Amino acid sequence: MLKVAVFNFKGGTGKSTTVGNLGACLCTRDRSIVLIDLDGQRTLSFSLGLDGDLPTALDFLSEREVTPIETSVRNLWLIPGALEMFQLSADEDLFTPALDRLSGYDICLMDCSPGLGVSSVQAILSSDRILIPVICEPAVLKGLSEAVQLIRGDRPEVPIDVVRVRYRPRLVMTKEADDLLTEAAPELNFRLLKTCIPEGVAVAESIAHSVPVTVYAPRSAGAKAYKSLAKEYLKVWYGN
Numbered sequence: 639m640l641k642v643a644v645f646n647f648k649g650g651t652g653k654s655t656t657v658g659n660l661g662a663c664l665c666t667r668d669r670s671i672v673l674i675d676l677d678g679q680r681t682l683s684f685s686l687g688l689d690g691d692l693p694t695a696l697d698f699l700s701e702r703e704v705t706p707i708e709t710s711v712r713n714l715w716l717i718p719g720a721l722e723m724f725q726l727s728a729d730e731d732l733f734t735p736a737l738d739r740l741s742g743y744d745i746c747l748m749d750c751s752p753g754l755g756v757s758s759v760q761a762i763l764s765s766d767r768i769l770i771p772v773i774c775e776p777a778v779l780k781g782l783s784e785a786v787q788l789i790r791g792d793r794p795e796v797p798i799d800v801v802r803v804r805y806r807p808r809l810v811m812t813k814e815a816d817d818l819l820t821e822a823a824p825e826l827n828f829r830l831l832k833t834c835i836p837e838g839v840a841v842a843e844s845i846a847h848s849v850p851v852t853v854y855a856p857r858s859a860g861a862k863a864y865k866s867l868a869k870e871y872l873k874v875w876y877g878n
């Protein structure tokens with residue numbers, strides 16, 4: 639199983655939105671995707687309509703038998719978040735044995751909370767790749783280089799992919815941020831993905847409707863972009 643931590647130290651950069659929508663575009667009849675909501679805010683769980691009294695990521699990491707729940711999208715599974723995620727112990731590696739129990743799935747996307755709490759550190763330590771969503775604003779490089787440095791402190795060689803979200807191509811600041819990111823990629827050793835997810839009302843609205851944008855508005859620019867992102871990723875990950 640390929641394990642991907644979706645991380646950014648900065649809050650509100652589209653981590654949860656990326657996990658839900660990318661996951662929905664990666665799963666097929668033959669490819670099962672499991673999402674883990676590691677954030678006490680539980681945005682991912684809400685956005686997929688699974689925020690009730692359910693077994694959580696905290697149970698799962700505490701070695702309790704937890705079966706992921708299938709979402710409204712076939713073969714897209716979720717382990718919901720827990721408000722008490724902050725209780726997670728920093729003393730032992732809980733992720734490696736827990737993730738081993740998910741070996742029947744093909745890809746696991748972990749939605750990290752902002753900042754660098756215990757769960758984010760452990761997700762970073764146990765993943766095969768890291769995905770960082772960024773918004774093309776003037777301070778994009780500062781936030782990104784901080785996130786990359788934090789990751790590299792523990793995982794000097796792990797592949798890092800960067801995806802631009804809430805993308806507004808017509809803005810001058812977007813073009814400036816694009817140039818900064820392109821220039822910084824070799825130096826900071828990350829891959830800047832070609833696909834950008836546009837800012838769009840359908841993506842935001844789909845969250846309130848508890849379904850991915852591909853279900854809520856399949857023909858929207860956001861839905862098409864997430865499908866392209868999934869294709870690009872599969873190429874990067876598996877070379878096909």
Ligand SMILES: Nc1ncnc2c1ncn2[C@@H]1O[C@H](COP(=O)(O)OP(=O)(O)OP(=O)(O)O)[C@@H](O)[C@H]1O
Binds near residue numbers: 652805835
């Ligand atoms: N492509 C998009 N178009 C419009 N709005 C978007 C898009 N992507 C994300 N958003 C909005 O941006 C906000 C932040 O997104 P999200 O919750 O995914 O960020 P996050 O990084 O997970 O935040 P946190 O750090 O709090 O966990 C949400 O209100 C979401 O609806």
Ligand SMILES: [Mg+2]
Binds near residue numbers: 653681751
């Ligand atoms: Mg989030």
